[in-house]
Amino acid sequence: MYNLESLKSQLNQNASTSVQLIDSSLQKLEENKDLNAFISVLTDEAKAQALESDNRRQKAALHSEIDGIPIAIKDNLCLQCSKTTAASKMLENFVSPYTATAVQKLKDAGAIIIGKTNMDEFAMGVSSGSSYFGPVKNPLDTSKDPGGSSGGSAVAVAAKIVPLALGSDTCGSVRQPAAQTGIVGFKPSYGRVSRYGLIALASSLDQIGFFTHTVRDAATALSIVAGLDPKDNTTIDAKSDFSEKLGESLEGKKIGVPKEYFGKELDPQFKTQIEATIDLLQKNGATIQEVSLPHFSYAMPCYQVISTAEASSNLSRYDGVRYTYRSSEAKNLNDLYSKTRGEAFGEGVKHRILLGSYVLGADAFENYFIQAQKMRTLISEDFDKAFETCDVLLNATTPKAPLAIGESSSFTESDIYTVSASLAGLPAISIPCAKVGNSPVGLHLTGNYLQEAELLSIASACESIIQYQA
Numbered sequence: 001m002y003n004l005e006s007l008k009s010q011l012n013q014n015a016s017t018s019v020q021l022i023d024s025s026l027q028k029l030e031e032n033k034d035l036n037a038f039i040s041v042l043t044d045e046a047k048a049q050a051l052e053s054d055n056r057r058q059k060a061a062l063h064s065e066i067d068g069i070p071i072a073i074k075d076n077l078c079l080q081c082s083k084t085t086a087a088s089k090m091l092e093n094f095v096s097p098y099t100a101t102a103v104q105k106l107k108d109a110g111a112i113i114i115g116k117t118n119m120d121e122f123a124m125g126v127s128s129g130s131s132y133f134g135p136v137k138n139p140l141d142t143s144k145d146p147g148g149s150s151g152g153s154a155v156a157v158a159a160k161i162v163p164l165a166l167g168s169d170t171c172g173s174v175r176q177p178a179a180q181t182g183i184v185g186f187k188p189s190y191g192r193v194s195r196y197g198l199i200a201l202a203s204s205l206d207q208i209g210f211f212t213h214t215v216r217d218a219a220t221a222l223s224i225v226a227g228l229d230p231k232d233n234t235t236i237d238a239k240s241d242f243s244e245k246l247g248e249s250l251e252g253k254k255i256g257v258p259k260e261y262f263g264k265e266l267d268p269q270f271k272t273q274i275e276a277t278i279d280l281l282q283k284n285g286a287t288i289q290e291v292s293l294p295h296f297s298y299a300m301p302c303y304q305v306i307s308t309a310e311a312s313s314n315l316s317r318y319d320g321v322r323y324t325y326r327s328s329e330a331k332n333l334n335d336l337y338s339k340t341r342g343e344a345f346g347e348g349v350k351h352r353i354l355l356g357s358y359v360l361g362a363d364a365f366e367n368y369f370i371q372a373q374k375m376r377t378l379i380s381e382d383f384d385k386a387f388e389t390c391d392v393l394l395n396a397t398t399p400k401a402p403l404a405i406g407e408s409s410s411f412t413e414s415d416i417y418t419v420s421a422s423l424a425g426l427p428a429i430s431i432p433c434a435k436v437g438n439s440p441v442g443l444h445l446t447g448n449y450l451q452e453a454e455l456l457s458i459a460s461a462c463e464s465i466i467q468y469q470a
């Protein structure tokens with residue numbers, strides 16, 4: 001199996017050097033070029049770092065257990081002296097002067113970034129098809145999209161180019177593409193991982209997450225990047241070992257199944273697979289309990305109001321004056337703003353800025369923005385109630401199989417089952433549990449706030465019971 005654990009032991013047993021691991025990652029990337037998973041490839045830097053890692057190994061001076069292992073990061077995460085485009089023409093030539101905290105922590109641990117992955121423009125989308133650099137393809141069926149917005153990172157792991165990739169998840173952008181490519185996608189609690197250096201979409205919802213092949217690898221990655229960061233005031237000081245509960249059985253674990261997540265939007269074949277998985281978990285000791293999240297159907301409209309409002313504000317900095325694309329046609333300052341933004345933002349991004357500006361305007365603020373904030377509180381309270389009797393909640397990650405490339409529009413049903421956890425700031429994970437035809441079915445588990453160790457323990461137990469075959 002290709003994963004962090006196996007590469008670690010290859011290195012530890014001298015079965016491979018870091019230079020060899022990096023070379024084979026780069027070769028794999030080249031063989032899979034058609035998938036369009038990467039926006040930039042850091043060949044020279046990666047090779048140089050691999051040599052340094054091998055030297056550290058010889059001197060028994062490794063930085064961590066993942067020293068020398070290849071990884072990839074989504075192209076909305078800043079990396080000093082490298083292009084960070086957020087898949088937009090607006091930032092096509094932006095070279096970041098600093099590195100995101102989460103990325104820096106992985107670098108400090110000795111992980112080697114081989115490239116920056118393709119995504120939906122400014123992380124807005126569900127297909128990775130709105131990238132200025134062209135759509136990403138799903139390795140399981142190249143006529144289909146891999147999900148989004150972190151599709152490139154999902155594909156980099158699913159195609160076994162790297163064992164770990166970072167993405168960002170605002171309402172499902174890690175969990176949904178993980179489900180659609182048959183791998184693990186994990187979003188921690190809001191505040192667990194610093195957002196410093198992550199290009200903001202909706203700041204109260206964005207959280208950096210991980211793509212891996214196993215739950216254990218996701219726990220390893222979180223242990224490295226979690227923690228308080230003076231550069232991000234929303235981070236919390238509650239560092240812990242997220243692997244400590246791995247290996248526990250499901251005996252006595254209480255899994256809640258929210259009944260609202262089995263409505264008519266759920267593909268009947270997906271439903272059958274999720275129900276079969278629930279039976280299997282029950283046979284293996286889990287206590288299954290039906291619960292209700294009564295405000296479920298308001299979650300997506302609530303997200304659309306809050307996220308577009310925040311996005312319109314966050315994206316106002318791209319004005320052509322400082323580090324972005326600049327229109328050469330402008331005759332005065334206002335003209336510079338409008339021509340720059342008109343020429344460099346894609347259609348979907350413009351729609352959201354307009355919608356977000358509208359809901360923040362004097363006429364609509366009370367009726368939309370304030371109502372959405374109230375709804376967000378009710379959605380969180382639904383979870384609080386469910387967690388009075390449950391350890392985790394279970395549902396399908398996506399209601400159906402991915403669409404053909406070019407068919408998905410930006411706001412669709414595709415993340416209706418992942419959005420509520422984001423609004424409530426809760427940790428959630430998608431693990432593959434079955435297949436319908438060529439398409440993997442994701443099992444989505446939501447944990448209580450800051451209960452990642454418990455969530456990962458239950459997810460890992462489910463993973464070993466399910467024994468998913470890619």
Ligand code: GLN
Pocket residue numbers: 123124125126148149168169170171172173174201307410411415
């Ligand atoms: N589909 C969501 C959106 O387009 C995904 C956002 C995300 O999680 N980055 O807003």
